Amino acid sequence: MIKFLYGRMIPALALALAAAFAMTPLAAAQFPGMQPPKHYPWSDATLLPDLRADLVIKEMTLDEKISLLHGQGMPFFTTGPTESNGGAGYSNAIPRLGIPAIQMADSAYGVTRGAAAGRYSTALPNNLGAASSWDPQAAFEYGALIGRELRDEGYSMSLGGGVNLAREPRNGRTFEYQGEDPLLAGTLDGNVEKGIQSQHIIGDLKHYAINDQESGRNAVNANIDKRSMRESDLRAFEIALDISDAGGVMCSYNRINGDFACENSYLLHDVLKNDFHFKGFVLSDWGATHSTVKASHAGLDMEQPDKFFFGEALKNAVASGEVSQAELNDHVHRILRTIFASGLFDHPIVKQVPDVEKGYAIAQSLAEKSIVLLKNEHNVLPLSAEIHSVALIGGHADVGVICGGGSAQVDAPGGSAVPPPPVKNPMEAFMRMQWMPSSPLRALVAAMPSAKLSYTSGDDVSAAIAAAKAADVAIVFAYQWESEGMDLPTLALAPEQNALIEAVAAANPKTIVVLETGSPALMPWVDKVAGIVEAWYPGIRGGEALANILTGKVNPTGKLAITFPKSDADLPHPTIVQPPPASEINWASLRGDISKAMSLMAKGLPPFQIYYNEKLEVGYKWYDAQKKPVLFPFGYGLSYTTYAYSGLGVQPGDGLTVSFTVKNTGERAGTEIAEVYSSIPASAGEPPKRLIGWARVELGPGESKQVTVPVAKDRLTIYSEASDSWKLVPGTYDVMVGGSSQDLPLHQEVTLP
Secondary structure, three states: OOOOOOOOOOOHHHHHHHHHHOOOHHHHHOOOOOOOOOOOHHHOOOOOHHHHHHHHHOOOOHHHHHHOOEOOOOHHHOOOOOOOOOOOEEEOOEHHHOEOOEEEEOOOOOOOOHHHHOOOOOOOOOHHHHHOOOOHHHHHHHHHHHHHHHHHOOOOEEOOOEOOOOOOOOOOOHHHOOOOOHHHHHHHHHHHHHHHHOOOOEOEEEEEOOOOOOOOOOOEEEEOOHHHHHHOHHHHHHHHHHHHOOOEEEEOOOEEOOEEHHHOHHHHHHHHHHHOOOOOEEEEOOOOOOOOHHHHHHOOOEEOOOOOOOOHHHHHHHHHOOOOHHHHHHHHHHHHHHHHHOOOOOOOOOOOOOOHHHHHHHHHHHHHHHOEEEEEHHHOOOOOOOOOEEEEEOOOOOOOEEEOEHHHOOOOOOOOOOOOOOOOOHHHHHOOOEEEOOOHHHHHHHHOOOOEEEEEOOOOHHHHHHHHHHOOEEEEEEEEOOEOOOOOOOOOOOHHHHHHHHHHHHHOOOEEEEEEEOOOOOOOOHHHOOEEEEOOOOOOOHHHHHHHHHHOOOOOOOOOOOOEEOOHHHOOOOOOOOOOHHHOOOHHHHOOOHHHHHHHHHHOOOOEEEEOOOOOOOOHHHHHHHOOOEEEOOOOOEOOOOEEEEEEEEEEEOEEEEEEEEEEOOOOOEEEEEEEEEOOOHHHOOOOOEEEEEEEEEEOOOOEEEEEEEEEHHHOOEEEOOOOEEEOOOEEEEEEEEOEOOEOOEEEEEEEO
16 A cells, blocks of 8 residues: 655646646637737836846736746646646736746656647656766766757656755665765755756756655654755755756755755755855745644745745735735845746746757767776676677666656656556555666677577576576666655665566576666676676666667766665664554545645644764765765776876865876776765865765876866855854865776875864
């Protein structure tokens, strides 16, 4: 029986309703887009967005103001006339003033539910996979593609932008996030949102904040000190906002230190709007609003997806004086300002067919940068031209590659390559396992025309063993499916998959494992196989990208954005804290009734506690501080060539300038991700080291390059809770450079005042 917390989750079985009703006559009249009248004072695009917003506010009625501050219900269940474009939600238009609706769509690794409107959406590599490229420019291209397809499909706001750090790697949404380090996650997600907004689409950062597990997410109270928040998750949000100037920030379901995120004055008012100088609007996660006056005072600007608290209740609070006109106008100003600043007002949405081929090419390029080579014993990879036979085993590698589920799910064109089981209830429909139709087998057949390739499902272990024995090389495809709405009980693969890998490895010493996972995976067989490739959820051209990596047409460059531990017991929390039954919504008992679920959520479910006692020690910082050995460290990834580091120089100034030389010591061209870390003086009480910069270095065979990495002063500071400020601790800093968080051959100490 599935117990599930209904959040921003539209059951997939409603797709038929969406297709039937999303474009009613009224909705059709709203598209391709409301052309903004040119005679309004705020139509002047040379005016600052703030001034344009204020000019509109002067002309608005109270009802018009209130109408902008809440959603309009669940569009997939709307059977009457609606302005909805069929996405997760929308705020209404104000035709009298030329203000367009904000049409919102889930879009973590592509635009979701594209099939509902008969539109194609490109499934990119999942976010954690893309973060393993360590490539800000690629992140921008990732976002720009999503932005273009949102616009082409009639949407004006992305609901992607996940930047929560992996405090709990078994979180069912780890695949949607950018890893465990605030600098890496913030930099890459900031560039994704910058890319989205380059298309005159409103970007969004989420889930703000400390939303680190799915189990009981609507009720959990995350207990954590301010310094640890500011230097981990909140630091990632701050960096992402600084790069992107995202128009939206979505507050999360959970409580933080007693207050729900969407009515948490410290998070929304003190940190986000004051310290981060956020100029956009805060919208609630779907159903995460629990009050009117408290949430308004705290800094929530828009309730989604309905108007339990920010509709008539907010209007009454304004009338009674509980919410001032100034506070109301600030909410409205932030939304209007974002409409102008994003270019949405001046560049109305016009639907058109997305450029499918361009999407395919970008998806494949990003996948090739994301795939990480973890083991390559005796150079079993790349597959050489001398290989006569290859046995592919398991993982449905004959037909496709798996992808992540939930609200991030991008529809597979033509349907899942592996037909899903029949749907029994709404949550099974929402959390459906899908495979993108990009076959590694077909791609490898095309890439290796002289070799004999075969596929065995792996369901019959004896048949898999026979196939492995008969082939020069055996490749086992293994997977771990993740989805919003559930957490993994363990990082281990299913027992039958581990058993299959063990059996094949015993039959053929040249066994390679290809992992399709959204989180780290445990590997009890790590010493028994010759090669390991982490493909993540590689997207619509994942098969082709994998074939290019495996055959050496593309030299792998990806490095892990998250640590792979040896066991669950090595995690800061060996088991996930589970909510009591009263803190979850039992969907079976509600029979999928959305209204009842939303009503329960609005009332607030009984809290249960999680204590993040690891504090600053997130990811590699935990393993360093606790001296725990790992399977593969943060920042790790192999290449088909080798690199050497030398000549480190560190110059202090307003921050640091770090210079060093990287040499390609092999016979193939490659790109090395050179990583820079620093310790903080012991008096600060920090983990042993933190990432402070990196560089992607392209090198031909035998080529050397001098690399300079500027390190801003704020990469070295710590947060002082006592003074509510960032401080540079005087003392000795050990600057380290190398190829991963645990392979740092260059060290130099520098003393800073």
